[in-house]
Amino acid sequence: MTTTTQRSTASARLTCLAVAAPLWATVSLAQAALRDGFDLTRHPLSMLSTGSLGWLQIANFVVAGVLIVIGATGLRQALSSTWAPRLVLVNGVGMLAAGILPMDPADGFPAGTPAGIPQTMSWHSYGHMAAGSIAFISLIAACYVLGRHFARTGNHRDAVVSHVTGSALLLGDVWAMTGGAAGSLTLAVGAITAMLWVAVVAARLR
Template sequence: MATTIQRLTASQRLTCLVAAAPLWVAVSLAQASMRDGFDLTRHPLSALSNGSLGWLQIANFLVAGVLTVIGATGLRHAMTSRWAPRLVLLNGIGMIAAGIFPMDPADGFPAGTPAGMPQTMSWHSYAHLAAGSIAFISLIAACYVLGRHFARTGDRRAAAVSCIAGTALLLGDTWAIIGGPAGSLTLAVGAITAMLWIAVVAARLR
């Protein structure tokens, strides 16, 4: 895979990063709207990895994660910031791991699952939580680092949007962790905002 990535131009790698977020968002939201028993105010998008169609979300995580990893190498060649590409790379690795280790069924999804959270968690569900934490923390940090980068280059609008995107994910993730009402929805909004902004940045640099 490393050899294949090396053959790609920086522009082609950035194109992978441009495509990663819209692909993941489109596939996730399409499933969220159609799969029986799924409620975005109660179930995180990661829960879509369960059930007979769970392979779709697993593949979604894996493909988007690989595209993000490839795109991060293009980001490294396109900007002077050292940490932004590294953090985006770590985000991609976290997404791949989140696909490999799905979370447990819970709170009525997939249909037929008992209401409420399970009393015990499987090892792969713990691994999923760890992977998700890595992905989210690195994505939040990447947005703030990009904000600082754009501020230094005089692009105040991009700097502001970067900070807004990072804050949206930070607040959404925090609200979900403390068990706030519709926490999975706020988390999804924050994650989608930050992911799509990274795609926009890649498109600008390409």
């Protein structure tokens, strides 16, 4: 009975992890397409937390962060890897903090905001950047650790996919940080790709 209960609990927690990424990506991309003045080639998805509808993206970050944190505990029960669940947990905490600490309006968004980057930033905007960095670094590391786990177990296909998704986020983040063309777009693609892969892993482990 205890074993059955533990499996049921782990399955429910893994469901939270499997749902987090598709939910966050869907809500983010829908807003990116519909909100006036938003340009994904110029504005990071985090900037959707600003303006009169900013509460929606803030809630999106918070809900996703909570789901990932819960899901990480299920991943710990279902996966023999020690570090992958820990890194996913840190990623969830980073997402949660990024929601609580929103960015400042900038570069024409929300509509009516002056073009360019503000000369000064608020404390919560600095906090958001720190939280986002923690979330991205931990997610990249989690993908690489999953790759190592799958390689050890002989699942070479999933090992390759894990490394590719981690690299997609790493390259997208570096490109955005160095001011590359459409950097926010490449960062969004990399982040969503890595998040969705972790969600796929969680869904399979259920």
